[in-house]
Amino acid sequence: MSDQPDIHLYTASTMNGWKPTIFLEEAEVPYELTHIDFSKKEQKSEWYTKLNPNGRIPTMVDRGNDHFVVFESGAILWYLAKKYNAFLPNDPKLENQTLQWLMFQMGGIGPMMGQAMYFQRIAAKQGHQDDFAIERYVNESRRLFEVLNTHLEGKTYLVGETYTIADMATYPWARAHYWANVSVEGLPHLQAWFARIDGREKTQAALEKPRPFWAFFGQGDVAAQEKENAERFKHDVKMD
Template sequence: MIELYTAATPNGHKISIALEELGLTYKLKELKLSKNQQKEPEYLKLNPNGRIPTIVDHDNNDFTVFESGAILIYLAEKTGRLLPNAPDERSRVLQWLMFQMGGIGPMMGQANVFFRYWHETYQPAIDRYQNEIRRLFGVLDTHLKGREYLSEELSIADISSWPWVRIHGWSGVEIEDFPSLSSWVNRLGERPAFIKGINNPPAEYEDDTKKDDFVEGAQNMLIK
């Protein structure tokens, strides 16, 4: 069994979606970021960076993995799924995974906080991040034209990007002008594993009961 330490943020949902797609048994341990539970000593023993997500694989001598991209690669290699074996196609998946880790996540994480909570003070910063998000969405849209997935089949690259792109409204960026990207978001959103994963824990981003954790998560993950 795998223990998943997580919260209702896009980075956390990457892992619950992957676990559902892979059919792996896991136990959810939700951390309250607004209460700084990710900074408590016991958790820091697992993840010295004090952020989510983290997994503990009890089927592999309690092996611990932190950082969402590293976890996705670990789970894919553990199961032999969601990451092709052929070198060229494997590289393509990893390229799009890094595109999310280095671009989509950091830009949207910044925009989420500035646009939602500091919009009266930092309009130039908001413009910068929103424009970069639109540029990145354009890259995805062009690549997805005529494709179902970022690679030849569903992969950890799709699972990495989807939880972020689906909350584009939190960044103040719409995707109607990106038809291929919009179709991809809707298509993946109909998969049972994505539906279940995005609700482990529930992604109530517009609900004030979850707002503090989501904002804290976005601030902490400006980021990945």
């Protein structure tokens, strides 16, 4: 018998990278964590791309299921929810609603916020200032926040009263509005949702793994971490 936990997670301290750790910490599932170092381009290494051909984080291996590999953060959350029967409603309609809001994050909030962050915190810091792109992605992110705010009126979480994988996926991205310079002023229901999840100790503990990067949320030494973040992703900036 092996003492290794079933779940082996390869991740880093990013909004997508924290999604599985939030689930695993909240569900109290034992797991092994391997920190993928972007500065060394470990996510592009041959051994890693054999697991995840897209060369991104996170990636998960379920040793308890014939070493089944899952990549893409939303797919990992769905897999874990099904495996452990946790943070996913059993009612078919509520389950589908959870999937809808998970896809809303994957297809909307994540990409739009990610681009807003990229053009301001990485490209601009490498001398590539694109004001049109910044305005485009910041404005679209704000629009998506307004959708969330309207939906959350009268609700505790995205699917009613139940904390689900949809919340886990959306929270680290939306909560990092500071890093994307997207205003949440005038969005009281969204802000109340932030406050509720801010108070979940296990979710907050997950944000410290593999290491804390509180600058995303406007906390700590923002200037130093902004410089570090720009440096580790500088190879992604294509200069003419």
